Amino acid sequence: MRAVAMDAYGEPEALAVREHPDPKVGPDSVLVRVRAASINPVDYKIAQGYLDGAFPVLWPLVPGWDVAGEVVGVGPAVSGFAEGQQVFGYARMDHVGTGTWAELVSVPVRCLAPAPQSLDAVAASCLPLAGLTAWQALVDVLAVGEGETVLVHAATGGVGSLAVQIARARGARVVGTCSDRNADYLRSLGGEPVAYGDGMPDRVRALAPDGVDAVLDLVGGDALEASPGLLRSPGRLVSIVDADGVKARGGTYVFVRPDAAQLGELARLADAGRLVPNVQSTHPLDDVAAAVTEAVSGVRGKVVLTV
Numbered sequence: 001m002r003a004v005a006m007d008a009y010g011e012p013e014a015l016a017v018r019e020h021p022d023p024k025v026g027p028d029s030v031l032v033r034v035r036a037a038s039i040n041p042v043d044y045k046i047a048q049g050y051l052d053g054a055f056p057v058l059w060p061l062v063p064g065w066d067v068a069g070e071v072v073g074v075g076p077a078v079s080g081f082a083e084g085q086q087v088f089g090y091a092r093m094d095h096v097g098t099g100t101w102a103e104l105v106s107v108p109v110r111c112l113a114p115a116p117q118s119l120d121a122v123a124a125s126c127l128p129l130a131g132l133t134a135w136q137a138l139v140d141v142l143a144v145g146e147g148e149t150v151l152v153h154a155a156t157g158g159v160g161s162l163a164v165q166i167a168r169a170r171g172a173r174v175v176g177t178c179s180d181r182n183a184d185y186l187r188s189l190g191g192e193p194v195a196y197g198d199g200m201p202d203r204v205r206a207l208a209p210d211g212v213d214a215v216l217d218l219v220g221g222d223a224l225e226a227s228p229g230l231l232r233s234p235g236r237l238v239s240i241v242d243a244d245g246v247k248a249r250g251g252t253y254v255f256v257r258p259d260a261a262q263l264g265e266l267a268r269l270a271d272a273g274r275l276v277p278n279v280q281s282t283h284p285l286d287d288v289a290a291a292v293t294e295a296v297s298g299v300r301g302k303v304v305l306t307v
């Protein structure tokens with residue numbers, strides 16, 4: 001098959017497609033013909049070597065954790081998936097290097113679900129990693145419910161835009177920080193925009209004078225620092241970027257894990273029109289260097305590789 005395969009860590013411009021051995025399909029895995037793979041910040045952090053201490057690495061390293069595509073093979077212990085089926089998944093194993101920026105990827109069933117029927121592969125590939133992160137923070141940890149107010153720091157990024165929609169679907173009010181250029185987009189998702197930077201805590205208090213019920217921090221730094229003082233009562237604070245910082249403030253660090261049942265929840269929300277991914281651009285796999293360069297530059301929506 002053809003894949004983005006790296007012999008050493010490198011910057012986006014070093015990424016290139018070449019011939020690579022087809023994946024092995026384990027007993028409880030599904031072979032997926034990749035149609036689309038959205039780019040997440042963690043992908044280029046892995047390509048640059050920033051997660052070297054966190055996971056065993058198989059070289060040559062093929063990056064990519066999000067996938068949407070078609071089942072072209074199943075392992076002998078697999079039930080519930082069949083050739084020709086459209087699937088989407090968060091193909092995160094306990095190692096890195098056998099990723100989705102390829103024509104084929106072998107995905108354990110715990111990482112995979114039937115794709116939303118209402119989305120094409122490009123849009124579906126934007127949901128798994130970012131959507132599961134938002135779900136696990138908002139539902140599993142913060143248990144955000146009807147009538148509550150949740151503050152989302154970085155509310156219009158890949159994770160934030162899905163978190164706002166999930167919280168709204170659960171009946172919560174959402175106050176979100178974003179730059180001015182993204183304020184209307186946040187309003188279109190049902191969130192109430194607050195500019196980040198100097199004075200942000202006062203602007204949040206102006207909208208929620210009694211404090212917010214829960215905070216989801218997707219950016220760290222000053223946003224995390226200010227968060228305990230914006231909560232109505234302590235503890236309902238999650239960060240996905242600063243493990244030590246959030247724990248020191250009585251909150252919880254979330255690192256997204258694969259969950260097939262929750263992928264099903266995301267698909268149901270998408271098919272109900274409650275969860276709409278924001279696709280910025282698509283690039284053929286061969287243009288991976290340009291695609292990652294664009295993603296790193298801080299565009300609002302997802303940049304997606306098509307295969």
Ligand SMILES: NC(=O)c1ccc[n+]([C@@H]2O[C@H](COP(=O)([O-])OP(=O)(O)OC[C@H]3O[C@@H](n4cnc5c(N)ncnc54)[C@H](OP(=O)(O)O)[C@@H]3O)[C@@H](O)[C@H]2O)c1
Pocket residue numbers: 040041042129130133153154155156157158159160177178179180182196197218219223239240241254255256298299300
């Ligand atoms: N722990 C986990 O499991 C996990 C999972 C997913 C992602 N992450 C991490 O979480 C972070 C966000 O991921 P993502 O995919 O959402 O990234 P993204 O799509 O690149 O979005 C980043 C967002 O941050 C906003 N931003 C920048 N500075 C800000 C500030 N000071 N206050 C508020 N917003 C600010 C930007 O908004 P503007 O354009 O409006 O400035 C942008 O929308 C990344 O560091 C990623 O690696 C962790």
